[in-house]
Amino acid sequence: MAQALLQAIISGLAVGGAYALVALGFSITFTTTRTLNFSHGEFVSAGAFIGLSVLFLVIGAPLTSTTFGDANPGTAGQLMALVAALGIMGLLGWLLYWIGVRPFAGRPGMAWVMSTLGFGVILQSIGLAIWGPKPVVVPAPVGDSVIRLFGIGVRPQELLILGVAVVVMVAFDRVMNRTMVGKAMRAVAADANVASLMGINTNAVMIGAFVISSALAGLSGFLLAPIAQASLFMGLAVGLKGFSGAMIGGLSNPRGCVVGGFALGILESLVNLWQAQWREVAVFVLVILVLAFRPTGLFGRRLAEKV
Amino acid sequence: MKFAVHGFVVMAVALVLIGATSLVGNDYYLRIAFMMCVYYLCAAGMNVLVGYAGQKSLGQAGLFAAGAYAVALLTTRTEISPWIALLSAMVVSGAFGILIALPSLRVRGPYLAMVTLAFGIVVEKLVAEWTDVFGGAQGIYGIRPLTWRGEPLSSVQWVWLGIVLCALTHLLLRNLLNGRFGRALLSLQADEIASASVGVRVYRAKVIAFVVAAVTCGLAGALVAQQNQYINSDFITFQLSIFILLLVLFGGPGSKYGPIAGAVILTVVDALLARWPSVQHFLYGFLLLFALYFMPGGVMGLISSWFGRRQREQLEPMAAKDPPKVRGDGGGELLTVRGVTKAYGGVKPAQDVSFQLQRGHIHALIGPNGAGKSTMINMLTGVTIPSAGSILFAGVEITGLPVHSICRMGMGRTFQNLRLFADLSVLDNVMLGRHTRMRNGFLASLLGLPSAKRQENVTQECAMQLLGLVDLSPVAFQPAGRLPYGLQRRVELARALATEPQLLLLDEPAAGLNPQETAALGQLLVRISASGVTILMVEHHMDLVMSISDHVIVLDYGVKIAEGKPADVQVNPRVVEAYLGVDEPVSVLPTPAASPG
Numbered sequence: 001m002a003q004a005l006l007q008a009i010i011s012g013l014a015v016g017g018a019y020a021l022v023a024l025g026f027s028i029t030f031t032t033t034r035t036l037n038f039s040h041g042e043f044v045s046a047g048a049f050i051g052l053s054v055l056f057l058v059i060g061a062p063l064t065s066t067t068f069g070d071a072n073p074g075t076a077g078q079l080m081a082l083v084a085a086l087g088i089m090g091l092l093g094w095l096l097y098w099i100g101v102r103p104f105a106g107r108p109g110m111a112w113v114m115s116t117l118g119f120g121v122i123l124q125s126i127g128l129a130i131w132g133p134k135p136v137v138v139p140a141p142v143g144d145s146v147i148r149l150f151g152i153g154v155r156p157q158e159l160l161i162l163g164v165a166v167v168v169m170v171a172f173d174r175v176m177n178r179t180m181v182g183k184a185m186r187a188v189a190a191d192a193n194v195a196s197l198m199g200i201n202t203n204a205v206m207i208g209a210f211v212i213s214s215a216l217a218g219l220s221g222f223l224l225a226p227i228a229q230a231s232l233f234m235g236l237a238v239g240l241k242g243f244s245g246a247m248i249g250g251l252s253n254p255r256g257c258v259v260g261g262f263a264l265g266i267l268e269s270l271v272n273l274w275q276a277q278w279r280e281v282a283v284f285v286l287v288i289l290v291l292a293f294r295p296t297g298l299f300g301r302r303l304a305e306k307v
Numbered sequence: 308m309k310f311a312v313h314g315f316v317v318m319a320v321a322l323v324l325i326g327a328t329s330l331v332g333n334d335y336y337l338r339i340a341f342m343m344c345v346y347y348l349c350a351a352g353m354n355v356l357v358g359y360a361g362q363k364s365l366g367q368a369g370l371f372a373a374g375a376y377a378v379a380l381l382t383t384r385t386e387i388s389p390w391i392a393l394l395s396a397m398v399v400s401g402a403f404g405i406l407i408a409l410p411s412l413r414v415r416g417p418y419l420a421m422v423t424l425a426f427g428i429v430v431e432k433l434v435a436e437w438t439d440v441f442g443g444a445q446g447i448y449g450i451r452p453l454t455w456r457g458e459p460l461s462s463v464q465w466v467w468l469g470i471v472l473c474a475l476t477h478l479l480l481r482n483l484l485n486g487r488f489g490r491a492l493l494s495l496q497a498d499e500i501a502s503a504s505v506g507v508r509v510y511r512a513k514v515i516a517f518v519v520a521a522v523t524c525g526l527a528g529a530l531v532a533q534q535n536q537y538i539n540s541d542f543i544t545f546q547l548s549i550f551i552l553l554l555v556l557f558g559g560p561g562s563k564y565g566p567i568a569g570a571v572i573l574t575v576v577d578a579l580l581a582r583w584p585s586v587q588h589f590l591y592g593f594l595l596l597f598a599l600y601f602m603p604g605g606v607m608g609l610i611s612s613w614f615g616r617r618q619r620e621q622l623e624p625m626a627a628k629d630p631p632k633v634r635g636d637g638g639g640e641l642l643t644v645r646g647v648t649k650a651y652g653g654v655k656p657a658q659d660v661s662f663q664l665q666r667g668h669i670h671a672l673i674g675p676n677g678a679g680k681s682t683m684i685n686m687l688t689g690v691t692i693p694s695a696g697s698i699l700f701a702g703v704e705i706t707g708l709p710v711h712s713i714c715r716m717g718m719g720r721t722f723q724n725l726r727l728f729a730d731l732s733v734l735d736n737v738m739l740g741r742h743t744r745m746r747n748g749f750l751a752s753l754l755g756l757p758s759a760k761r762q763e764n765v766t767q768e769c770a771m772q773l774l775g776l777v778d779l780s781p782v783a784f785q786p787a788g789r790l791p792y793g794l795q796r797r798v799e800l801a802r803a804l805a806t807e808p809q810l811l812l813l814d815e816p817a818a819g820l821n822p823q824e825t826a827a828l829g830q831l832l833v834r835i836s837a838s839g840v841t842i843l844m845v846e847h848h849m850d851l852v853m854s855i856s857d858h859v860i861v862l863d864y865g866v867k868i869a870e871g872k873p874a875d876v877q878v879n880p881r882v883v884e885a886y887l888g889v890d891e892p893v894s895v896l897p898t899p900a901a902s903p904g
Contacts, residue, residue, distance in 0.1 A: 030417075035417075036417050036421070038365075038420070038421075038424070099596070100596065103600070104599065108497075109361065110363060110416060110417065110420070111599050111603070113363050113365075113417060113420050114363075114552070114556060114595050114596075114599055115595070115596055115599050117365070117549065117595060118591075118592045118593070118594070118595025118596040118599075119592070119596065120592070121549060121588060121589075121591055121592030121595065122589055122592035122593060122596070123592075124588065124592075125585045125586075125588035125589035125592060126585075126589070128584070128585040128588060129585040129586075129589075236428065236545060237428065237432075240421075240424065240425055240428055243421050243425075244425065247418065247421070276436065277432070277433060277436040277437040279432075280428065280429045280432040280433065281429055281433065284425055284426070284429045287422070287425065288409075288410060288422075291410055291413050291414050291418070291422070292410075292413055295413040295414050295418075
């Protein structure tokens with residue numbers, strides 16, 4: 001029993017790391033532009049598929065294949081795939097900002113909800129046209145052999161996700177709080193008009209926010225693919241849980257979002273031990289409860305509207 | 308009269324369609340016609356939610372599932388009549404509608420959209436994974452279809468039923484949206500705070516919109532399940548939610564015919580592209596984006612811009628009458644504020660403030676910028692809740708009451724930074740003011756009962772009279788947001804008067820007016836006061852304050868420093884000090900450390 005619990009917590013932490021990356025992405029765009037990417041989940045899938053198409057190219061298979069067979073792309077290939085995933089996802093974030101967010105942000109009616117949603121649907125349909133709906137098994141960069149620790153089996157990829165997530169988040173936190181770039185981002189988050197009066201290029205900051213947020217989504221997709229299999233539909237649930245994590249922690253607080261993401265991963269994993277079909281319901285109920293008692297999340301700040 | 312004509316036209320169109328479909332022998336075409344009806348039902352309810360109430364629901368597939376699986380379980384596990392099962396399915400999905408409306412009490416905007424999206428996904432996962440009950444991908448077989456004289460409906464009869472249901476839905480929703488409720492929903496889309504301050508029960512209105520969308524969507528789901536006699540988890544996808552949203556956005560949100568256009572066009576497109584799912588998928592994404600850029604009003608928006616605005620009937624401008632006499636006339640205290648304090652952390656815009664307002668008087672609340680005047684107005688109207696103290700209005704404690712209840716009790720207000728419903732006409736803005744005074748409930752409006760129409764006519768007449776009073780009859784049909792600033796202020800005044808207030812709170816009514824306009828406003832306020840309305844105004848124009856008020860209250864840094872007759876207040880040394888500062892010898896200046904930040 002204790003082993004099963006520990007096992008669940010470890011895999012919950014790993015998946016929670018991916019959720020935390022997604023949650024952080026939501027928080028970054030929300031604080032700087034007051035908008036969210038409603039197709040963030042599709043961006044997670046896109047990250048996974050960009051990664052695996054590079055891997056296909058490395059092993060000499062055509063881009064449109066749907067299985068690796070026994071081929072292993074090796075560490076260099078995996079690194080190339082990672083760089084490509086981050087870079088292309090960053091570009092997609094930039095494109096999303098110009099097509100889906102910039103024309104509608106700050107205007108009443110929240111048209112950006114639909115435009116970002118539409119962007120994601122387009123992205124997904126392109127993926128479907130190339131790879132079809134079937135999931136693809138992806139070889140892990142650190143091998144698939146299970147490590148035994150204290151009597152429980154841990155997949156190295158799970159530890160990798162956890163490690164990468166923690167490193168990225170610590171780095172992000174330091175950049176936000178210790179550097180001029182971070183200060184500029186926080187200034188735009190506080191008040192974009194005043195920030196632009198102080199000579200900060202708010203447009204560049206907002207683009208940057210979308211680029212980083214999309215790259216983070218891509219990163220989490222790339223890392224999750226070897227665990228969960230890459231599928232064009234995998235992102236929706238991941239994106240939603242990332243957002244739930246962000247809501248629980250408080251969208252306006254990046255650290256809170258990270259905590260929320262990890263907490264959600266563990267919760268989900270524990271509920272899974274008991275009854276798999278209630279996993280989503282449990283997550284949803286938790287979000288509703290948090291919203292009912294603290295609408296701005298556990299660590300969020302209240303925003304009062306001036307009347 | 309107009310309603311009756313419209314009803315006959317709709318019936319005639321429905322009959323023609325029924326006649327036409329009875330000539331179609333091809334099952335494939337009948338299936339498309341049936342799906343058009345199903346999608347129209349989804350879109351019509353969704354339009355109330357998206358187009359009128361302005362709430363984004365991304366989880367309609369969940370409600371579709373609620374209806375479909377309710378009917379499936381009821382007809383396979385019990386012996387009840389399929390017709391009763393259909394009705395029960397509508398009730399079940401309505402209950403789910405309330406469930407997803409609950410979070411809207413606490414969150415709004417993108418949060419709420421994300422919650423609805425989550426709802427859709429949770430339902431999708433649940434029906435796919437909880438196989439004991441929902442059968443997962445295997446689905447539920449043997450759903451009993453609707454029957455007519457003991458026989459299951461034939462393909463063409465299903466289409467007829469669909470057409471009848473669509474016509475009914477159209478007529479009912481038209482009744483609902485063309486009056487009190489439609490206006491209330493549009494107002495909360497524009498500005499929730501202003502909406503509440505004219506007495507609209509914002510949360511209740513949202514719940515109604517969610518429930519309407521849920522019931523029609525559940526009905527659609529139940530029809531599909533009964534017609535197929537089968538349902539499985541593949542029906543319930545995120546793509547369906549997007550499609551339902553797209554039906555409204557593409558057809559024309561906020562237009563009563565938009566859902567028809569959306570359902571007809573998109574069902575045909577859907578059928579044509581059914582062989583290429585990824586193209587279909589791409590097109591929906593593209594249309595979502597495209598519709599937002601090039602036709603924000605959807606197909607109906609395009610059509611109406613091609614054919615130009617239809618001329619609206621012109622109403623006779625009403626002679627400017629005095630505002631209606633107020634209930635409970637007579638002297639005495641109307642409002643008593645006792646020891647009211649408000650603190651935002653260290654900032655205290657109100658500290659132990661007490662004052663009384665006399666019935667029928669004009670009171671002024673003055674003070675330098677940042678004295679806490681607007682905060683006081685917000686506390687009186689319930690927008691802000693005081694940290695301590697009590698406010699008695701006509702003998703009733705109102706601290707902590709919701710904004711709309713306080714409005715209903717007879718407190719009307721205007722805002723410092725105008726909060727009009729910019730896209731609505733001037734007339735609609737003022738008619739919204741009378742929202743709480745209208746007696747027609749949800750059912751009377753939905754069924755278009757004569758009482759509802761009478762209420763609507765009375766309200767329109769009252770609104771036109773008030774527009775006459777503030778001299779705005781000629782612009783009654785223009786969108787309020789297009790008027791110049793000074794006129795917008797008068798619209799807000801008329802809207803506040805339409806709530807039939809005993810106490811009228813005006814937050815800087817003369818801001819931005821030139822001296823002539825200010826003088827005219829003064830005369831108008833005196834006339835309003837003469838009809839028995841008590842007035843409390845926050846104002847910086849001292850000539851206006853001093854010439855018309857009976858009583859002046861002065862605030863400074865959240866503290867009441869003086870009150871009394873205008874002439875007395877004017878010479879009060881503390882007031883002079885607050886406004887102008889005083890020259891003091893250097894020796895008595897407080898040390899910098901002791902001075903308040």
